[in-house]
Amino acid sequence: xxxxxxxxxxxxxxxxxxxAAYFLIPLYATLDFSLKKNQIGTPCCTLSNYxxxxxxxxxxxxxxxxxxxxxxxxxxxxxxFVPTIYWVHLKLPKLRPVLAFMALVPFxxxxxxxxxxxxxxxxxxxxxxYAEPWGFLATAYVILAFPYMFFSLDAGFRSxxxxxxxxxxxxxxxxxxxxxxxxxxxxxxxxxxxASFLTLAIVMGEFTIANLSAFHTFPIFLQYVNxxxxxxxxxxxxxxxxxxxxxxxSLLLVxxxxxxxxxVIAGVR
Amino acid sequence: MEDYEAQEVEFWAKLxxxxxxxxxxxxxxxxxxxxxxxxxxxxxxxxxxxxxxxAPTHMTKEGLKALVAAAKKEGHLNTIALPPDWANYxxxxxxxxxKYGIGITNDNPDGSSAQENEAIRSLKGDKRAPDAVDVGxxxxxxxxxxxxxxxxxxxxxxxxxxxxxxxRGFWMGDYWGAISIGYNKTLVPNPPKTFADLKKPEYKxxxxxxxxxxSSNSAVSVVIAAALSNGGSLQNVQGGIDFxxxxxxxxNYIPVQTTxxxxxxxxxxxxxxxxxxxxxxxxxxxxxxWGFTVPADGVYGGPYAQAVSxxxxxxxxxxxWQEFLYSDQGQIIWLKGGAHPARFADLVAxxxxxxxxxxxxxxxxxxxxxxxxxxxxxxxxxxxxxxxWPTQVGG
Amino acid sequence: MSGRRRLSxxxxxxxxxxxxxxxFLFVPAASVMVGAFQDKSDHATFSNIRLLFDHPYVDAYxxxxxxxxxxALLGCVVGLLIAxxxxxxxTPRWIRGVLxxxxxxxxxxxxxxxxxxxxxxxxxxxxVTTWFRNAGYDTSVRWPHFQLFSxxxxxxxxxxxxxxxxxxxxxxxxxxxxxxxxxxxxxLGAKQWQFWRHVGIPVLMPxxxxxxxxxxxxxxxxxxxxxxxxxxxxxxxxxxxxxxTGNVLDNPxxxxxxxxxxxxxxxxxxxxxxxLQRRAARWAK
Numbered sequence: 001x002x003x004x005x006x007x008x009x010x011x012x013x014x015x016x017x018x019x020a021a022y023f024l025i026p027l028y029a030t031l032d033f034s035l036k037k038n039q040i041g042t043p044c045c046t047l048s049n050y051x052x053x054x055x056x057x058x059x060x061x062x063x064x065x066x067x068x069x070x071x072x073x074x075x076x077x078x079x080x081f082v083p084t085i086y087w088v089h090l091k092l093p094k095l096r097p098v099l100a101f102m103a104l105v106p107f108x109x110x111x112x113x114x115x116x117x118x119x120x121x122x123x124x125x126x127x128x129x130y131a132e133p134w135g136f137l138a139t140a141y142v143i144l145a146f147p148y149m150f151f152s153l154d155a156g157f158r159s160x161x162x163x164x165x166x167x168x169x170x171x172x173x174x175x176x177x178x179x180x181x182x183x184x185x186x187x188x189x190x191x192x193x194x195a196s197f198l199t200l201a202i203v204m205g206e207f208t209i210a211n212l213s214a215f216h217t218f219p220i221f222l223q224y225v226n227x228x229x230x231x232x233x234x235x236x237x238x239x240x241x242x243x244x245x246x247x248x249x250s251l252l253l254v255x256x257x258x259x260x261x262x263x264v265i266a267g268v269r
Numbered sequence: 270m271e272d273y274e275a276q277e278v279e280f281w282a283k284l285x286x287x288x289x290x291x292x293x294x295x296x297x298x299x300x301x302x303x304x305x306x307x308x309x310x311x312x313x314x315x316x317x318x319x320x321x322x323x324a325p326t327h328m329t330k331e332g333l334k335a336l337v338a339a340a341k342k343e344g345h346l347n348t349i350a351l352p353p354d355w356a357n358y359x360x361x362x363x364x365x366x367x368k369y370g371i372g373i374t375n376d377n378p379d380g381s382s383a384q385e386n387e388a389i390r391s392l393k394g395d396k397r398a399p400d401a402v403d404v405g406x407x408x409x410x411x412x413x414x415x416x417x418x419x420x421x422x423x424x425x426x427x428x429x430x431x432x433x434x435x436x437r438g439f440w441m442g443d444y445w446g447a448i449s450i451g452y453n454k455t456l457v458p459n460p461p462k463t464f465a466d467l468k469k470p471e472y473k474x475x476x477x478x479x480x481x482x483x484s485s486n487s488a489v490s491v492v493i494a495a496a497l498s499n500g501g502s503l504q505n506v507q508g509g510i511d512f513x514x515x516x517x518x519x520x521n522y523i524p525v526q527t528t529x530x531x532x533x534x535x536x537x538x539x540x541x542x543x544x545x546x547x548x549x550x551x552x553x554x555x556x557x558x559w560g561f562t563v564p565a566d567g568v569y570g571g572p573y574a575q576a577v578s579x580x581x582x583x584x585x586x587x588x589x590w591q592e593f594l595y596s597d598q599g600q601i602i603w604l605k606g607g608a609h610p611a612r613f614a615d616l617v618a619x620x621x622x623x624x625x626x627x628x629x630x631x632x633x634x635x636x637x638x639x640x641x642x643x644x645x646x647x648x649x650x651x652x653x654x655x656x657x658w659p660t661q662v663g664g
Numbered sequence: 665m666s667g668r669r670r671l672s673x674x675x676x677x678x679x680x681x682x683x684x685x686x687x688f689l690f691v692p693a694a695s696v697m698v699g700a701f702q703d704k705s706d707h708a709t710f711s712n713i714r715l716l717f718d719h720p721y722v723d724a725y726x727x728x729x730x731x732x733x734x735x736a737l738l739g740c741v742v743g744l745l746i747a748x749x750x751x752x753x754x755t756p757r758w759i760r761g762v763l764x765x766x767x768x769x770x771x772x773x774x775x776x777x778x779x780x781x782x783x784x785x786x787x788x789x790x791x792v793t794t795w796f797r798n799a800g801y802d803t804s805v806r807w808p809h810f811q812l813f814s815x816x817x818x819x820x821x822x823x824x825x826x827x828x829x830x831x832x833x834x835x836x837x838x839x840x841x842x843x844x845x846x847x848x849x850x851x852l853g854a855k856q857w858q859f860w861r862h863v864g865i866p867v868l869m870p871x872x873x874x875x876x877x878x879x880x881x882x883x884x885x886x887x888x889x890x891x892x893x894x895x896x897x898x899x900x901x902x903x904x905x906x907x908x909t910g911n912v913l914d915n916p917x918x919x920x921x922x923x924x925x926x927x928x929x930x931x932x933x934x935x936x937x938x939x940l941q942r943r944a945a946r947w948a949k
Contacts, residue, residue: 008756012749016759019746019827023770026824029784029791030777033534037556084681092678097938100874102685104930107881109693109923116908116916117692119391131395143689151878152833155871158945159840191836197768198832205772207888212384214376214397226776227379228354230533230554234784237777241769248765383908474788481895483906517896523813524896525787530780536787659720659903663896 027238034234049235058221059236066218067247069133070203073141074196080142081149082192086184089157090166096154103150106143111208114140119213133215140209145199152198156191160184193255197248204244324584326438328424328592336592337369339585346373346586349388349399350380354549356444357606364602365593371586382408382486389417393580400587401577403443405486407647409574413439418576421588425595428615432641433572443594444545444608445572447639448487448494449631451547451561456538463564464498464512467539473520477537478513479527479546482654490571491541492658493642493650498567503642506650507657514661524663532557543571544631548607563635570639572611597621605629609636697927699920712921720898725925728884728899731815735822736879740872742823743830744838750831751838764835767828774825775888782821782893786812818890818897825886826879833878837871869944877937881930900926 035045053059088095109117118140122130129135165187169179185192207219222240226233324339325332346365353359353375366372376397377384382404389412392398404412412418413435420438433442450467452460457475461467467476480488492509495501501508516522523537531537533554540547547561575594581587593599600610605626616622642650703709715721749755750763785792790812796802811817841864849859887901900922907919 008754009749009752012752012755015742015745015749016755016763019742019749019763022827023766023824025792026778026781026785030781032791033530033780033784036534080681080684084678087677092675095678097934097941100877100937100941101931101934102689104877104881104934105689105693105927107885107926107930109689109696114692116387116391117695118688120695121691131397139688143685146685146689147878147881148829148833151874152836154874155833156836158870159836188836190839194764194768194832194835197765198771198829201768201772205774207775211377211380212387212391214388214392214395220377223776224378226528226530226780228352228529230529230556233528233530233777234780237781241773244769245765248768249761252761252765478895481891481902481906483903520811523788524894525783525813526776526779526892526895528776528780528892530776531783534784535789536783655906656720659896659898660723663720663898 027241030234030237034231034238036231049232050239052232053225053236053239062216062218062221063240063243065133065216066204069138069141069217070200070247072134072138073145073203074199076138077142077145077149077199078192078196081146081153082185082188083180085150085153085157086162086180089162099150100154103147106147111144111206114143115209115212118209133210133217136213137210137215137217141199141203141206144206144209145195145202148198148202149195152191152195153188156188156194159191160187189255193252196251196255200247200251201244204240204247324419324588326420327422328588330424333424333592336585336589340371340583340589341369343583343586344371345583346371346590347376347397347400347582348373348590349376349402350378350382350385351375351403352378354546354553355606356446356545356603356608357549360602360605361594361599364598365590368593369589371589381484386412386415386417389578389580396582398580398582399578400581400583401575401590403573403575404440406442406572406574407644409435409440409576410644412576413437417579419579419581419584421577421591423588423591423595425612429595429611430614433611435574440574440576441591441595442572442611443575444603444610445570445639445641446543446545446608447563447568447570447636448490448541449544449547449561449563451532451540451542451550451559453532453535453538454558454560456535460560460562461539461564462562463566464495465566466564467516467521468519470519470521472539474523475538476516476522477525477527477531477540478522479540479542481526482658486571487543487546489647489651489654490543490569492654494564494567494569496567496650497569497640498564503640503646504649506653510654510657510661513658517662522662529554532559543608545603545607548629563631565635565638568635568638568640570609570636570641572641601626693927696920696923699917700924701921702917704915704917712917713924715918716921716925721903721922721925724898724900724903724922725929727815727897728901728926729929731819731822731890731899732880732883734819735826735883736876738819739823739826739830739879739883740876743827743875744834744868744872746827747831747834748838751835760835763831767831769828771825771828771832774886776892778821778824778889779892782812782817782824786817786820813894815894815897818894821889821893822883822886825889826883829879829882830875833875834868834871837868841867866944870941873937873941873944877933880933884926884930 034049035047037046037048085099088099106114118136122136125135162184165183166179169183174183205219206217207223210217210220211223218240222236225236229236325336328336348362351358351362353362362373362375374397376399377388380388382402385399385402385404386408388399389402402412402418409418418439422438423441426434426441429441433445435441450461450464454460457472459471461469461472466472478488478491479485482488482492492513493503493506494509495512496506496509497503499508499512513522517524525531525537527537527540527542529550532540532550533556535557540550544561544563547559550557551559551561575591577584577587577591594603595612597612597616600612600616601622603610604613604616604622607630610616700712701708701710703711716725746763750760784790787793812820845863845867846859849863854862885901887899887905890897890899891902891905904919904922907915907922
């Protein structure tokens with residue numbers, strides 16, 4: 001069995017090609033639609049729909065809001081969940097199923113229902129929290145991201161040997177904080193990044209809560225265009241896809257340490 | 270429109286329940302108009318307090334100037350769930366700021382009536398809360414009963430038909446439309462003119478409804494209109510459900526949501542919707558070569574209603590908005606969008622409608638046959654649809 | 665340090681997490697659960713719950729269950745295969761980066777844009793349909809039973825966000841499948857399938873199960889795509905939306921009862937998942 005060979009396994013080709021076809025063909029169909037003109041009888045391709053999107057002030061305004069909101073959500077989520085899950089894996093393994101169950105609750109409470117509950121509960125809170133997306137909405141999005149964060153990070157933590165790493169680090173004299181940030185975090189980098197990607201995508205795509213609490217985020221703009229414009233909607237779909245993808249790539253680059261592809265501690269993978 | 274007389278009776282009954290006589294109601298309104306606090310039900314007292322002493326409940330032509338000044342002072346208007354391409358709201362949302370210098374924030378343009386009422390409830394006290402709403406009649410009724418709205422008799426109140434207004438003043442019918450069959454003339458060279466036509470095999474895979482009858486008022490109206498054509502009645506819409514079930518089975522009905530994209534791309538070559546929406550598609554999507562007819566075998570009309578929020582952050586601007594919408598100018602804006610405004614009969618009688626506008630609408634003859642359902646009938650229809658539609662037509 | 669003190673400190677560290685989730689998750693969730701047992705005048709009642717066993721509500725649960733199980737299973741298996749294909753040795757590294765970032769975006773691609781993308785592909789005027797027709801192959805005649813605007817179509821569309829989700833979640837676990845193990849196994853003379861059966865699959869199983877639950881929950885709660893693609897699709901989230909904020913029905917308590925039912929279904933799934941997890945974890949360690 002040639003494992004170190006540079007050649008790709010044939011089955012890998014098959015699955016990757018199938019995957020590519022499934023994912024790319026619908027996008028191509030949207031592209032095809034977005035290049036059409038809103039007139040009958042004209043031949044193909046115009047970029048006017050893209051131009052409409054790019055010259056739309058609302059587009060840039062709402063993308064900025066959603067992107068910042070996404071970053072805020074990611075930071076809060078990681079700060080909240082990584083130490084907790086690490087701790088649970090290390091010291092309180094019995095708590096894991098409890099967390100897993102809690103992580104499913106956001107699926108059960110549909111956003112429609114959750115937003116009404118949240119609005120009622122937090123009506124008396126100060127203006128800077130309740131009336132700003134950076135307060136109220138980010139808080140709600142952390143909850144929405146919770147299942148994805150949990151299961152990704154959980155898989156990540158399970159794939160490393162938490163106990164050995166922690167003991168090794170502590171025996172070398174590191175504090176908890178150092179252990180967490182300099183030893184553990186780099187080892188669950190892929191999981192944390194994956195979770196961050198998901199969170200970014202969730203925030204860039206969440207509509208119901210923002211809608212019912214009267215904030216103007218990017219998905220609101222997207223929905224509005226989809227419900228009122230024809231061809232530009234296709235252009236917008238693709239542009240938003242590309243922009244979110246670009247955002248993820250930038251996250252990837254930020255998360256990637258120069259050179260290293262995942263910190264390694266001697267002796268441990 | 271005897272159905273509305275029934276509704277009228279219903280309202281007088283409700284009035285009795287509240288223990289108010291007509292005269293005492295008028296007295297209270299007059300007191301409010303003079304800026305005195307109303308002593309009465311908690312919600313009206315709250316509304317009066319919140320709405321600042323100068324927010325009137327009755328308006329006359331003379332009082333307009335003061336209203337405009339007060340509204341300008343407030344400086345802004347929050348509207349909700351007004352799609353720009355629905356009944357030509359685009360023009361209203363554009364002209365009002367131009368005329369009065371009051372900016373408008375239009376939130377959640379594709380929201381539902383339920384969301385509008387919910388926004389009044391949940392955003393109470395917030396300056397983003399909606400000032401006025403445009404909701405389906407049944408939501409207007411329930412909103413009024415819940416105390417979400419403020420009383421407001423606009424200066425043109427008298428010329429709104431009795432059947433299209435709440436005599437207590439909590440809501441006014443603003444416009445109505447009839448269910449129509451829209452079609453892409455290129456892809457459907459032999460367009461259907463009636464509900465019976467839709468059954469023809471040549472329309473296989475082509476017929477769509479704008480929304481689902483479980484959540485869209487226009488879709489419910491499509492089912493009721495179909496019932497009228499298929500042996501049902503306003504009392505019993507089972508015929509409508511059966512009609513769409515058979516269309517689903519034959520493959521004519523595709524259960525996909527009609528959107529501007531599907532219309533422009535031709536994926537939904539036939540779409541059933543309000544006439545004013547189909548008229549809007551005609552203008553917006555020349556690529557789709559859109560046309561529409563009101564089917565003669567099922568002429569069903571549905572009105573919507575305006576209401577001022579009892580907790581409006583800009584109460585005078587809200588009332589000025591009502592004045593604007595119910596003025597001749599405002600009513601004609603809706604008519605331009607293909608929706609019949611509430612004061613249509615009055616406008617026609619005074620001959621103030623431009624000929625060009627009238628020419629764009631389908632012939633008046635078909636509209637004279639229109640049927641409206643009472644609240645009770647609508648509720649019964651919705652319940653039946655909720656029961657039967659998912660299993661009969663869905664899946 | 666005594667065992668007891670250690671334990672109490674450990675709990676304290678999880679406090680911020682629990683405080684947050686109680687405030688922002690359990691309080692709204694609780695109001696739903698309570699509301700499920702009330703009627704419009706706020707009296708306690710079981711009538712909403714009893715209603716769940718009638719048509720069309722019980723059919724909605726079956727519909728949701730079917731779609732969720734099918735897309736979770738397919739998503740997990742095919743997702744694993746695709747992820748493994750991208751991560752394993754021999755595949756150029758850039759493919760993994762592209763796939764992971766793409767998956768991040770695609771995992772949240774849904775609603776009208778997704779529905780429209782599929783309509784534009786497989787609909788009556790779709791790109792693929794037209795390709796086939798131009799090649800002389802009229803799909804509506806040859807495959808009359810395939811309907812995009814049906815449960816099958818919805819499942820096909822759901823995979824668009826289920827597969828990426830699986831790829832993202834299982835990738836770290838595949839990383840954990842240390843290369844050394846495969847080498848050791850092959851040195852010991854094990855065949856490919858033996859490696860998988862005795863090492864690979866058991867190691868991956870806990871994460872696989874976790875991913876399955878996540879995909880199940882994801883599909884169970886999704887509704888915008890189904891709503892746009894097949895309005896008659898009878899699934900619970902669509903009914904909840906209709907009762908809670910539609911233009912037609914107006915009974916939030918039925919919506920809350922429906923949500924309560926979803927909660928019960930997920931609780932049952934968890935009860936199946938936890939012992940399976942425990943067993944799988946034993947194998948993995």
